Amino acid sequence: xxxxxxxxxxxxxxxxxxxxxxxxxxxxxxxxxxxxxxxxxxxxxxxxxxxxxxxxxxxxxxxxxxxxxxxxxxxxxxxxxxxxxxxxxxxxxxxxxxxxxxxxxxxxxxxxxxxxxxxxxxxxxxxxxxxxxxxxxxxxxxxxxxxxxxxxxxxxxxxxxxxxxxxxxxxxxxxxxxxxxxxxxxxxxxxxxxxxxxxxxxxxxxxxxxxxxxxxxxxxxxxxxxxxxxxxxxxxxxxxxxxxxxxxxxxxxxxxx
Ligand SMILES: Nc1ncnc2c1ncn2[C@@H]1O[C@H](COP(=O)(O)OP(=O)(O)OP(=O)(O)O)[C@@H](O)[C@H]1O
Numbered sequence: 001x002x003x004x005x006x007x008x009x010x011x012x013x014x015x016x017x018x019x020x021x022x023x024x025x026x027x028x029x030x031x032x033x034x035x036x037x038x039x040x041x042x043x044x045x046x047x048x049x050x051x052x053x054x055x056x057x058x059x060x061x062x063x064x065x066x067x068x069x070x071x072x073x074x075x076x077x078x079x080x081x082x083x084x085x086x087x088x089x090x091x092x093x094x095x096x097x098x099x100x101x102x103x104x105x106x107x108x109x110x111x112x113x114x115x116x117x118x119x120x121x122x123x124x125x126x127x128x129x130x131x132x133x134x135x136x137x138x139x140x141x142x143x144x145x146x147x148x149x150x151x152x153x154x155x156x157x158x159x160x161x162x163x164x165x166x167x168x169x170x171x172x173x174x175x176x177x178x179x180x181x182x183x184x185x186x187x188x189x190x191x192x193x194x195x196x197x198x199x200x201x202x203x204x205x206x207x208x209x210x211x212x213x214x215x216x217x218x219x220x221x222x223x224x225x226x227x228x229x230x231x232x233x234x235x236x237x238x239x240x241x242x243x244x245x246x247x248x249x250x251x252x253x254x255x256x257x
Contacts, residue, residue, distance in 0.1 A: 002042075002217055002236070006199050012039035013072075014172055014204045015060060020069035022055055029055050031228030033069070037172070037206060042198050044219035045208045046239075048250065051225045053208040057174050060206070061093060062086045074171065091119055094170035094203070096162050098177045102149040109145050112136070112164050119168065131167055138200060139163045139193060155186035159193060166201055173197065173205040179214045191217040212236075212254040224250075 015037035022030040029052035037043050047053050058064040059071055062078040071078050076089055102111050112132045116123060123131070136142045139159040149157055158178065165173065178194060179187040191214050197203055207218055215222050216236045224232045224239050226246050232239045240251050 002195070002219060006040050006202070008041045008220060009039040013037065014039055014074055015206070016070070016072040017060075018070045020056075020059065020071060021067045022052070022059060022064070023067055028228055030059075030066075033225075033228075033230060035223065035230070037204055039204055040198070040202065041220045042194065042205045042207060042218050044215040044222045044236075045206060045225055046210065046212070046215050046222055046250075047208075047225035048210060052228065053225060054176060056225075057176055057206070057208060060174065061090060061095065091168060092171045094162075094165035094168065094173045096158075096165055096173065096175045096178055098180050102157060102160060102164070104149050106149075107145075108136070108141075108147050108149070108152075108160055111149070111160065112167055115164060115168055135163045135167045138166065138197075153186070155182055155189060158182070158186075158190055162193065162197065166197065169201070170203060173203045175205060175207040175209075177209055177211075178207060179209065179211045184213075187211070187213060188217075190214075194218045210254070212251065 013036045015035065017033055017035040020030050020033040045053055045056065055064060059066050060073060060078065065079050073089060074092055076085065078086065109132055112135065113128060116128050116131060133142060136145060139162055141156060141159050144152060144156060144160065152160065175194065178190050182190060194205065194207065195218055198205060207214065209215055219236055221233065222236050222239045223230045224247055231244055232242045232247060240247065
């Protein structure tokens with residue numbers, strides 16, 4: 001079970017979703033989803049491949065429009081605001097993608113400089129340098145400052161990707177399959193990093209994954225997405241104490257395949 005480190009404030013909702021539905025033609029992917037992200041928590045959305053986890057993240061970030069329901073992020077209904085407001089809102093959200101999305105032709109330092117120079121033009125060169133070193137230290141990779149992404153391991157690239165997101169000091173972090181394609185030891189390191197980020201940067205996060213070890217070690221709360229709806233919500237232990245056969249099967253195959 002995850003060690004509780006930061007206080008979670010259930011009176012503050014950073015994301016609030018009610019009755020969300022999304023279909024693509026005859027494919028009814030999300031069939032009525034309710035979700036609250038509380039201040040300070042790591043919320044894991046668990047589900048098999050193709051259950052609509054990425055669709056959910058895209059709707060939260062305004063990349064896809066819901067068919068029905070309300071999706072409020074930091075007080076804004078994402079499908080009702082202008083593009084300009086949406087762009088401003090996205091600056092408060094950090095995205096950690098499956099691929100680390102680094103620019104291969106830039107050094108680590110240049111990769112980290114890029115979002116700052118583009119979005120925080122008022123910063124001095126010294127302030128930018130300080131921010132870069134601070135965030136690299138935060139992800140334990142200060143020594144990679146002048147390296148190229150191609151010189152880094154998959155786990156290190158993932159860390160730099162997270163650092164590039166953190167440098168904008170987001171209020172919300174969205175992690176899309178943070179441990180996909182990593183070896184078991186690197187997975188543990190990334191899970192620990194997600195918890196360190198929660199503590200150090202005071203972020204509230206949604207982590208979407210089908211990796212039970214990741215869910216168990218990072219989630220303050222876990223929501224199990226099954227056939228377009230949340231079948232169970234609670235701590236990892238509470239969710240898997242369920243007698244729902246679909247949840248038991250998911251558990252069994254995760255740890256025995
Ligand atoms: N823009 C789109 N147009 C049509 N179908 C889509 C679109 N986006 C997603 N889908 C479909 O929605 C379903 C859910 O996709 P999604 O990527 O959200 O799954 P997931 O749970 O994130 O799976 P994985 O773990 O494999 O990434 C899939 O069947 C996918 O083909």
